[in-house]
Ligand SMILES: Nc1ncnc2c1ncn2[C@@H]1O[C@H](COP(=O)(O)OP(=O)(O)OP(=O)(O)O)[C@@H](O)[C@H]1O
């Protein structure tokens with residue numbers, strides 16, 4: 001059984017069809033890349049599966065359940081984490097606090113515990129702190145824990161978003177253009193980091209324009225063009241696919 | 255669990271405030287000054303709630319006077335018409351305020367920025383108009399007189415000193431609760447959604463529910479303050495609960511500083527003391543000064559550097575709509 005399956009997912013914004021009947025399956029332990037020219041609908045697809053948006057038609061299955069239209073916080077609890085193309089860090093919180101927010105879906109202290117500082121809240125906070133530090137260590141940001149998130153350079157912002165996602169204990173991690181704006185060294189570092197996360201048992205779906213990075217890291221590639229899936233297969237096959245080459249005409253496909 | 259030194263280091267601010275506030279009746283003899291100080295306590299409660307809503311959760315309310323009115327009129331009517339026990343009436347009014355906040359909050363908190371400002375402004379106006387027009391219930395602009403003072407056994411809280419201690423005790427409890435909240439898991443989720451609802455949701459925060467929760471909490475704090483004031487002054491009329499009051503409340507939060515609930519204290523001090531000073535100079539200048547203050551805040555909105563940049567940024571955030579995607 002696939003970890004996630006899309007079945008004829010469409011998304012319409014007024015007259016614009018951002019996604020047209022997209023179907024594919026993602027299996028446990030894979031690193032899958034979702035590529036396509038600007039405006040192809042990649043981010044829209046992320047939003048539709050992560051619950052930030054609701055598909056106009058079609059269904060999304062996650063861990064065997066129909067999760068179509070479930071809100072983002074429920075998807076998070078179900079084991080799906082994501083990062084954003086334009087980073088959405090909580091800039092005025094510290095790096096560590098950003099990641100602790102990622103523990104929200106695995107902790108329980110409610111209003112009463114918060115108001116009255118019940119012992120169980122303190123316990124949970126200490127645990128959250130440890131787990132968050134662990135997530136920061138996984139992406140190599142542990143020494144930045146006390147810095148304000150807004151002060152991080154772009155490369156580290158991507159990593160922090162990943163750490164925040166990891167803190168939610170996901171089985172599936174969606175990364176929207178994690179290598180955008182990174183230099184070669186940072187991109188290589190990101191690649192190692194993503195592989196390590198996969199080896200720790202987290203399945204990965206990533207959107208990326210950096211084709212070297214994509215072809216190097218992914219087991220399977222899905223190509224979108226004007227909201228339609230035009231190819232789906234292993235990287236080598238995708239590179240040779242005539243329709244993909246046509247969609248990318250003028251762009252360097254390596 | 256913690257050493258006395260550690261406890262002091264974490265709580266010295268609060269302890270100092272508590273000692274100073276509760277010792278005031280020993281230091282101040284002037285009845286008028288005492289009543290101002292007591293009035294400061296109830297104002298503080300309202301501003302604390304609003305500070306949670308604006309400062310922590312980043313949601314604006316320009317109609318918060320309405321919740322103070324619900325507390326005041328709720329208490330006054332339940333006690334004078336139904337002869338309900340004042341303490342019970344206070345609780346019933348607070349529950350009512352929470353209920354109204356819940357019902358109003360569900361549709362309005364979906365709105366962002368300017369739209370939320372307009373919607374809450376409208377809500378405040380509607381409540382104000384109802385207070386004026388439902389003459390059978392509220393006696394319109396004549397207001398309600400003869401609200402009995404609070405008592406507890408042989409304690410009579412119409413006595414300024416005793417009342418001062420009572421309201422400041424309640425205000426300190428409210429403040430402690432708010433401080434605890436802001437440093438908790440819930441508080442962190444509020445600060446997160448203030449920055450990005452989309453990101454907070456993606457990390458498991460149910461943003462609509464959290465916003466509704468703070469809105470209801472702030473309504474309860476406001477309502478309690480309204481009830482205390484009504485019993486102490488023994489007279490209420492709609493004038494006190496109009497848009498001007500809502501604006502002063504928002505000003506208090508902004509002036510005091512957004513990021514920390516402590517800002518509520520500074521904001522309250524400023525907006526209670528300032529009018530008293532202005533009144534000495536010219537009776538009618540108070541609204542003028544608040545008007546100017548509001549204009550200043552708006553003018554300072556675009557400031558991107560300097561000492562006020564942070565405040566300006568926070569105010570801008572209140573009116574900012576998050577792009578999806
Ligand atoms: N909320 C929205 N309302 C209207 N149109 C939208 C919305 N979100 C996306 N679109 C449109 O849908 C199409 C797909 O956008 P999307 O952001 O998914 O593309 P993308 O593949 O992520 O592109 P990029 O590589 O530039 O990030 C675009 O034409 C975009 O303008």
Ligand SMILES: [Mg+2]
Pocket residue numbers: 042043044085
């Ligand atoms: Mg995109």
